Amino acid sequence: MEPVALAQALIRCPSVTPADAGALDVLASALGGLGFDCTLLSFGQAPDGPIRNLFATIGSGGPHFAFAGHTDVVPEGAGWSVDPYAGQIRDGLLFGRGAADMKGAIAAMVSAAAAHVARGAPGTLSFLITGDEEGPATHGTDELLRWMESHGHRPDMCLVGEPSSAHDLGDMMKIGRRGSLNAWIAVKGAQGHVAYPDRADNPIRRLLPILTDLQARHLDSGTDWFTPSNLEITDLEVGNPATNVIPAEAKARLNIRFNDSHRGEDLANWIRETVAKHAPSAEVTIRISGEAFLTEPGALSTLIADAVQAETGRTPELSTTGGTSDARFIRRICPVVEFGLPGQSMHKVDELASVADIEALARIYDRLLQSVFAPA
Structure with a gap:
């Protein structure tokens, strides 16, 4: 699956928290087409809700690996040089609100999932996607995780696709947050x-x-x-x-x-x-x-670092800098690490992501899945 085209389709949904604007429907359609069992869940009431969330899963047994992220975005603000919801590509750069944070990463995840399915989809792969990360985060990932636990879905490890790279793709991953x-x-x-x-x-x-x-x-x-x-x-x-x-x-x-x-x-x-x-x-x-949390350096961070090194030649710095993310909720059920696109433009006017970086990120995620699901 071509990740840039999917990123454009997601950007064209003006999903400013708490509005979904069809973003999760686009994602569910893409994952459903790959054979994922998709469940759309709505939690909460006004003023902080209702919030749409998506849980999608394919396969059975272990290991169970999860991708997590959010399709909601912050308001676009004034002063853009392009339509913030057109998904325009100019000089190899994809512009739009959410390009870096984090619709580009979600599209890369789906591309990697498509390759995983083509290999026969061993184990269990799931997606935990919320529409309430940029807002109060009251009716998003936290409630989705409780729903998952009540239905017997508990990942062994999880990657959140926040824009963790500082300057160049692969130069940093987040293993905790204050x-x-x-x-x-x-x-x-x-x-x-x-x-x-x-x-x-x-x-x-x-x-x-x-x-x-x-x-x-x-x-x-x-x-x-x-x-x-x-x-x-x-x-x-x-x-x-x-x-x-x-x-x-x-x-x-x-x-x-x-x-x-x-x-x-x-x-x-x-x-x-x-x-x-x-x-x-x-x-x-x-x-x-x-609360502050740390995923001690170990199996998950090593698998990600190896995939990054193989694709980019870089060894990502292990960091806990930055603001909060939904990893603060996920850490209660499994080890979680954040790795995604460079984040210099997130929340700014003319937010963008390099087309080459989105494609490379999809390959990194694919390498990661190959390692996670490699025969013992």
């Missing part, structure tokens, strides 16, 4: 005239020490596989239009990207304790979107 925590802090006060501070209660006076204390803590210096954890204040809000009024409320939002030195709940408790020290009545809302 965790992520978001916190919203709202400090209440009492509005009043600035000339009569004794008649008011300025919440900013308590919010600032909270943020100072939080930022003052040295979280860690990094670990063997992870960079240091970092806390960033991402928003401050008072919304006071007047120069002579003490506001009634001050809010802040922060994010912590943390390594395997920490658990999300421990950091959440520290934030709550710090806030309570300065503002006992403040409201604190915390969401942990993922």
Whole structure:
């Protein structure tokens, strides 16, 4: 199966989260044509749903290898030099929202699956594809995995096709990710005239020490596989239009990207304790979107590295950098590694992927499947 043509067909579906816009139907049709048993599943309700997901499988017995990814994309934004949903090829480059992240990789997976089927499809090969990776990720891979487990589908290993390569195809794979925590802090006060501070209660006076204390803590210096954890204040809000009024409320939002030195709940408790020290009545809302995890270098990363080396001559760096991905959910059921196209253009205007890279990625995935399913 020609991967670039399939990538174009997927790009032509404007599947901005939570819309599917037919992307999973295109994918299910391609996989169904190869003999895969395709199950389309819809989870959740508005505002974060419903979300369409796809589980597709072929073969039986072991080993069970899974490809995973997402067909949803971020909004296109303004300023494109081409139609972001036309799938245009220019000078050997495929342009379009999702070309790099990650419709190009999904098309390469299907191409490799076609070659696998042509070889007789030993073992079990499956696809775990969601429409909710770029959004809240509430009704996507996490729910799909629970459905799979309840129906007896448990892969032995999984590759997520996120755009992991840093500069050149094959120069990096992701064997883990830092965790992520978001916190919203709202400090209440009492509005009043600035000339009569004794008649008011300025919440900013308590919010600032909270943020100072939080930022003052040295979280860690990094670990063997992870960079240091970092806390960033991402928003401050008072919304006071007047120069002579003490506001009634001050809010802040922060994010912590943390390594395997920490658990999300421990950091959440520290934030709550710090806030309570300065503002006992403040409201604190915390969401942990993922814990730090590591797939220790081993069989899966070696198989991928060997396939990359054979195709490109490069030895991929083992990395845990970057944001969160759906690998944070998959890691609870099997070893998982992320490997895909170069990601310099992901989420940007004029997102693109090299046609040659998409074709080479399909060959890398094919080499990987040949190794995974090689006779013992």
